[in-house]
Amino acid sequence: MTLLALGINHRTATVEVREQVAFTPTQLDAALVELRALPAVKEAALLSTCNRTELYCVTESQGEYEILDWLGRFHGLAVEDLSHCAYHYLENDAARHLMRVAVGLDSMVLGEPQILGQLKEAYQASRRAKGLGRELECLFQHTFAVAKQVRTETGIGRNPVSVAYAAVSLASRIFDDFGRAKALLIGAGETIELVARHLHEAGVRQLTVANRTRERAEILAGPLAGRAVTLDEIPDALVDADIVISSTAAPLPILGKGMVERALKKRRHRPIFMVDIAVPRDIEPEVGQLSDIFLYTVDDLQEVIEENRRHRQVAADQAESLIEHGVGAWLHDRRIRGGGELIRDYRAGAEELRAQSEQQALERLARGEDPEEVIRRLAHQLTNRLLHRPTVALRDAASAERHDILEAAASVLLDAPTDKTR
Structure with a gap:
């Protein structure tokens, strides 16, 4: 029997191709049944995220072409269109790849933790579909053990490298009692959602989310016990805000110098920390000239991001060593x-x-x-x-x-x- 990992990810395929080969939750069970029914496939698991679609199989022969052909047929794609952006690994290399995926070493953002949860969901789906046998069951258990060890013994998950985290990290350096700061978040997209989550985890409990539609702001603010306002209500919300972080898709600035000056006057010139992570900018550059405003743009965050990335790279090197030990333990157990x-x-x-x-x-x-x-x-x-x-x-x-x-x-x-x- 041969262990095979076959896939397409963000390094080998465009987002258009990745969208076409992705499996929706409603497709997953049927896909696993079909995959397991292939003559060469004895065990099968399927991982599908926005950045990768990967098949882990135990086959009688290497069988990568048969599996790639099935992947194309399932999604109505020619196998020739997939072959140039697909990769495959066998035996030790397949086990090593799965472990690297699990700890985030193969992710777009080095060390990102979400992939491990997605991999555990893929494992459970395969179990439900009776796709796991002795080989894949043992491989996944070894993989989860290695991922836990990497998270425990290295700092790979302790230094997030997102713009959202960098903004919160900078804000925490400004305030002595960060938990008592009041935050105004402008926008309700993915970046602001991450900012809100990071602020909440850092102890900030007074959050206000401003968005074009109040309904969307309430969706984001509600779970964090925050307040939702519209963009028209920003001048009043600004008076109470110690932290302002903005990320919208507006074509013109939302915060102008005059609006901020009026808010500062009502605040009796208590300082405001502002981060504009929108492109184009949400906050007029002239706002940064005000003496009680600390204004940072997305470019100013790069230093924090690079510093965290360096820390993660050191942890990644340690993780690679732990993975090699994990592959060795899996091989020993397999023998x-x-x-x-x-x-x-x-x-x-x-x-x-x-x-x-x-x-x-x-x-x-x-x-x-x-x-x-x-x-x-x-x-x-x-x-x-x-x-x-x-x-x-x-x-x-x-x-x-x-x-x-x-x-x-x-x-x-x-x-x-x-x-x-x-």
């Missing part, structure tokens, strides 16, 4: 399991031969044959049957000059030193 399967198969064959010989002996006794002769014949027959296949195998090994097999057989079967002369 032991392989030996156990061989022993079980050999003992089952021996038991079948014993049962046959026993039945024949009982039939002879029932016919009245001499018991001593029956026992002698039984012993002779059983010995010959048990030794036949090993004897043939040893003769074939000798003919092929497989001295490694002969020496191993001699050390185990004869329990005697082997002759090293050739």
Whole structure:
């Protein structure tokens, strides 16, 4: 059996291609059933995210073309269109790839933690579809153990490298009592959602979200016990804001110098920390000229991002070492399991031969044959049957000059030193 990992990701394919090969949650169960039904596939798991679609299979042969052809047929794509952007790994390399994916070393953002949760969901889906056998079950368990070790023993997840986190990180350096600061977030897209989450995790409890539609602002602010306002209400909200972080798609600035000056006057010139992470900018550059305003743009955040990225790279190097140990442990376990399967198969064959010989002996006794002769014949027959296949195998090994097999057989079967002369 061969372990195979086959996939397409953000490094090998455009977003248009990735969208076409992605599996929706409603497609997943049917896809696993179809994949598992392929003649060459014995076990299967399927990971599908916005940045990757990967198939992990145990196959009788390498089988990558058959699986890639199925992937194309499932999504109505020509296999030729997929082959130039698909990659595959076998055996150790496949196990190593899965472990690197699990700890975020193969992600667009180095060390991002979401992929591990997505991988666990893929594992559970495969279990429900009965796609997991002994090989993939053990591989996933080793992978999860390695991912936990990497998260525990390295700092790969401790230094986020997103713009949202960098903005919050800068804000936390400004305020002595960060938890008492009041934040005004302008926009309700993914970046502002991340900002809100980071602020909440950092202890900020007074959040106001301003958006063009109040409904969208409420969706974001509600779970964090925040307040939702419209863009027209920003002048009033600005008066109470210690932190302002803005990220909208507006073509023109939302905060002008005059609006901010009026808010500062009502605040009695208590300072405001502002981060404009929109492109084009939401806050007029002239706002930064005001003496009580600390205004940063997305370019100013790059220093924080690069610093965190350097920390993550050190942790990534440590993670690679832990992964190598994890691959070694998986291989060791796999060899032991392989030996156990061989022993079980050999003992089952021996038991079948014993049962046959026993039945024949009982039939002879029932016919009245001499018991001593029956026992002698039984012993002779059983010995010959048990030794036949090993004897043939040893003769074939000798003919092929497989001295490694002969020496191993001699050390185990004869329990005697082997002759090293050739």
